[in-house]
Amino acid sequence: MEKKTEKTFEEKLTRLNEIVEKVENTTLSLEDAMKLYEEGNALIKDLQKSLNEAETKIQVIKDKQ
Amino acid sequence: MERNQYFSVTALNTLIKSKIDGDEELHNVYVKGEISNWKGYSSGYFFDLIDEKKSVISCVVWRDNYLYLPFEPKDGDEVIALGSVSVYVGRGRYNFAVKTLEKFGQGAALLALEALKKKLQAEGLFDVSHKQTIPEFPRSIGLIVGDQSAAEADLIKNISRRWPLCDILVFPSLVQGKDAPKELLKALRRAETTEIDILIIARGGGSNEDLSAFNDETLARELYTCKIPCISAVGHEIDTTLIDYVSDLRVSTPTGAAEAATPDQAEIRAALLGAEDALDTAIKNIFSKKRDLLNNLSARPFFKNPSSNYEKAKEEVQQLSKRLSISLSHILEKNKSQVESLSSKLNALNPRNVINRGYSMTTDEKGNVITSINQIAEGDTLKSVLKDGVITSKVTSKE
Known part of the structure; x- marks a missing residue:
């Protein structure tokens, strides 16, 4: 399980969608656009890395004897 | 109905069929009986259901339904069949079209x-309202x-x-x-x-x-x-x-x-690549928009010839200064002529001018102008100022 402090995959993905939406559809200063662009790209790299490194952990929970 | 009015066989069978088809009580009913004469064909299985009183009803299980039967039926099985009564117009027969069969006993469980x-x-x-969303x-x-x-x-x-x-x-x-x-x-x-x-x-x-x-x-x-x-x-x-x-x-x-x-991670990965493209395109668009804006601005007259705005002001200042210098010289001219006229008036009053015209002016030794004989006594020295010099003389008498 991910640490509580770190944002979940879903939260990061939501943020990424927000950024793409903002950069595509709102009027931004060049500085703000660049900031969002960099944040978005960092999120993409981060999410790709999560997927690449992910490995399903399987645990069998049987009745306590 | 009169004798000369009659049904065809088909019409009568069709009427019977429509009566039976329209009767809800004959649809989706359970029937208990024993299977006999079980026979398979490519379209489905035909058999009879018989009860204790030896009453018989012809039954059919079409192939689609047969595939989902919970067991392999055979002659002698006590079953509960779920189905509907249907009529075959062509043969004037009705039968029971079975949807599913349960072995008797299991049928009771089914009902329970x-x-x-x-x-x-x-x-x-x-209730659908109680359903939770799957994350x-x-x-x-x-x-x-x-x-x-x-x-x-x-x-x-x-x-x-x-x-x-x-x-x-x-x-x-x-x-x-x-x-x-x-x-x-x-x-x-x-x-x-x-x-x-x-x-x-x-x-x-x-x-x-x-x-x-x-x-x-x-x-x-x-x-x-x-x-x-x-x-x-x-x-x-x-x-x-x-x-x-x-x-x-x-x-x-x-x-x-x-x-x-x-x-599906494949979809998410594709979406991430899509987001990457979208960001690239969007940032390029923003840059090119800003560049266009800059180009537009730099094409404006102000940036092409930044002094143009000043030229006008400069001209105005020049105009004003010209007007100022003109009016100034007018004032000077006016004052000058006034001064001249005053100075000529003044000049006319200058005693020197009187002297120049042939008169003389008498003063005492100290230069006080003598305008009355009471100012002098015999023996005093007088000075007479003439056009071209001064005569000094002594008073010998006065009258």
Whole structure:
């Protein structure tokens, strides 16, 4: 399980969608656009890395004897 | 009806058919009887049902329905058949078109289940409003499955292939037999003590008897109160157990459950690449828009000839200064002529000018002008100022 402090995959993905939406559809200063662009790209790299490194952990929970 | 008014055979059969087809009481009814003359054809199976009084009704199970019968019927079986009466116009016969058959005894169980289902439904256990949403990105999924079952293997394979970011907790349980309901209930309660995001209850297909554990009332009620969103995949498409009605989402296979529980990483990866492209395109657009704006601005007259705005002001200043200098010289001119006229007036009053015209001016020795004889005495020295010099003389007398 991910640490509580770190944002979940879903939260990061939501943020990424927000950024793409903002950069595509709102009027931004060049500085703000660049900031969002960099944040978005960092999120993409981060999410790709999560997927690449992910490995399903399987645990069998049987009745306590 | 008169003799000369008559039906054709077909018309009469058609009328009978429409009467029977229109009668709700003859549709979806249960009939108990013993099978005899069971015969198979490519289209389906034909047989008779006979009761104790030797009454007979012809029956048919069409091939599509036959495939889903819970057992292989044979002559002599005591059964309960569910079906509808239908008429064959061409042969003037009616028969019972069977949808499904239960061995007698199991039929009673089916009816009991039907009654239980109605009760739970009336209590709201199947209400759509009570269904929980299945989270889109689960971090852990619990499986209630038969230990080492095909369903377990299928779920693990598909979940880890689709969404490896999610952990799997397996709660093995018996899934058929008399102890299965109790075992399933224990597994469900164990699952409820863990922090899983989704629970999947799955079992492969089987006979109604095999699936009966999933029709257990206590299990259904426990699942209803379960706070974890639950997907059920019990049996095949046509087998719907109580668990399927109570669960938040019902699918027909373990693979379907894995698909409903997880996002597909292939799609997410594609979406990430899509986002990357979208960001690149958007940032390029922003840059080119700003560049266009800059180009537009620099093409404006002000930037082409920044002094143009000043030229006008400069000209105005020049105009003003010109006007100022002109009016100034006018004033000077006016003053000058005034000064000249005054100075000539003044000049006219200058005694020197009188002297110049041939007069003289007499003063005493100190230069005081003598204008009366009372100012002088005999013997005083006088000075007379003439046009071209001064005469000094002595007063010898005055009169």
